[in-house]
Amino acid sequence: MTEENEKMVVTPWEVRGVIDYDKLIEQFGVQPMTPGLAERIAKHAGYMHLQLRRGIYLSHRDVDWWLGEHEKGNRVGLYTGRGPSGYVHLGHLLPWFFCKYLQDAFGADLYFQMTDDEKFVFDDHLSLDQTIGYTYDNALDVIACGLDPEKTHIFSDTEHIQHLYKIALRVSKRVTYSTAKAVFGFQDSDNIGMIWYPALQAMTCFLQSDRDGENIPCLIPAAIDQDPYWRMTRDIAEKMGYYKPAQIHAKFLPGLGKGGKMSSSMPETAIFTVDPPEVAENKVMAAFTGGQATVKEQREKGGDPTICSIYAYAYFLFEEDDAKLIELEKDCRSGALVCGDCKARLAKVISRFLVDFQAKREKAKDSIQDYFIK
Numbered sequence: 001m002t003e004e005n006e007k008m009v010v011t012p013w014e015v016r017g018v019i020d021y022d023k024l025i026e027q028f029g030v031q032p033m034t035p036g037l038a039e040r041i042a043k044h045a046g047y048m049h050l051q052l053r054r055g056i057y058l059s060h061r062d063v064d065w066w067l068g069e070h071e072k073g074n075r076v077g078l079y080t081g082r083g084p085s086g087y088v089h090l091g092h093l094l095p096w097f098f099c100k101y102l103q104d105a106f107g108a109d110l111y112f113q114m115t116d117d118e119k120f121v122f123d124d125h126l127s128l129d130q131t132i133g134y135t136y137d138n139a140l141d142v143i144a145c146g147l148d149p150e151k152t153h154i155f156s157d158t159e160h161i162q163h164l165y166k167i168a169l170r171v172s173k174r175v176t177y178s179t180a181k182a183v184f185g186f187q188d189s190d191n192i193g194m195i196w197y198p199a200l201q202a203m204t205c206f207l208q209s210d211r212d213g214e215n216i217p218c219l220i221p222a223a224i225d226q227d228p229y230w231r232m233t234r235d236i237a238e239k240m241g242y243y244k245p246a247q248i249h250a251k252f253l254p255g256l257g258k259g260g261k262m263s264s265s266m267p268e269t270a271i272f273t274v275d276p277p278e279v280a281e282n283k284v285m286a287a288f289t290g291g292q293a294t295v296k297e298q299r300e301k302g303g304d305p306t307i308c309s310i311y312a313y314a315y316f317l318f319e320e321d322d323a324k325l326i327e328l329e330k331d332c333r334s335g336a337l338v339c340g341d342c343k344a345r346l347a348k349v350i351s352r353f354l355v356d357f358q359a360k361r362e363k364a365k366d367s368i369q370d371y372f373i374k
């Protein structure tokens with residue numbers, strides 16, 4: 001089966017096929033993002049983030065309500081997380097950059113969950129030592145995104161369980177096995193760790209409210225595949241005396257190959273934050289583009305940026321300037337720009353980004369303890 005006609009699958013554990021975002025919005029029953037909402041966020045931030053301008057946040061639940069609470073002068077909070085199963089790649093950074101923007105704009109605390117338990121029970125190949133090791137490694141990436149140490153609370157499900165267990169228990173008592181099966185599609189052969197795990201991911205929605213002793217509206221920036229967790233959580237939130245968590249859903253960052261999201265299981269098409277810059281440059285130079293087979297043909301017919309992974313990187317992350325992005329698209333379509341030059345340009349940008357990010361990551365080692373919850 002080729003990528004094109006492979007059926008779309010989007011679950012918390014698997015993302016496959018060609019992603020049809022309109023269909024996802026309908027299937028998941030979420031609200032499409034609107035320019036008005038983006039404007040409202042931008043007003044508080046003082047500028048419109050690239051990811052908002054370019055429609056990378058495609059849908060949401062209750063962002064209007066969350067903004068309204070802030071506008072009334074109430075405290076608001078943020079929650080996101082990471083399954084620490086390996087090194088971090090650029091696709092993971094996308095929502096974390098956005099969290100930094102929201103944290104600054106709304107003065108919000110961010111609770112950041114490292115699900116080393118999830119990755120252990122769902123993955124046949126990872127030991128607990130490995131997932132916990134990645135928790136501390138990946139935390140360096142989170143910190144390198146520039147989050148505020150006073151307002152960022154990273155925790156590991158295994159290492160900080162004493163702060164989480166009581167709320168997780170209260171969540172678990174509200175969710176029947178039949179609901180969990182319906183939402184997540186569990187099978188009889190699944191281990192019971194998998195079935196318990198959603199209580200942990202849901203619990204974080206209420207963690208700040210619980211710790212601070214007041215009800216604080218929680219917004220979760222995340223890729224849309226995590227939605228089933230929030231559907232489950234929203235059903236029980238009010239019965240537990242909390243607000244329903246709000247969400248804002250990001251599109252997936254494509255990989256450097258043909259179609260599909262950036263994925264750690266295809267390391268040659270993913271750029272990891274720990275990649276030596278020259279390795280990343282080589283990956284970019286080997287990437288799939290929307291170009292023609294030969295330079296001559298490219299000059300005559302031009303390329304197709306809509307299917308090009310290189311263009312996608314400029315669009316999602318690396319070309320801040322909208323005018324320059326339009327120019328890039330135009331030069332690609334007209335054939336004025338050939339793929340080799342375009343790739344070389346992006347390779348340099350990514351390599352500079354990595355040098356800078358890796359320095360921040362190194363520096364984060366000194367302050368990592370300031371970010372973990374106590």
Ligand code: TRP
Pocket residue numbers: 012079080081082083113115118201220221222223226
């Ligand atoms: N389940 C997520 C993963 O596998 C990790 C996660 C936990 C998360 N809580 C979250 C992601 C909240 C986004 C938002 O990566």
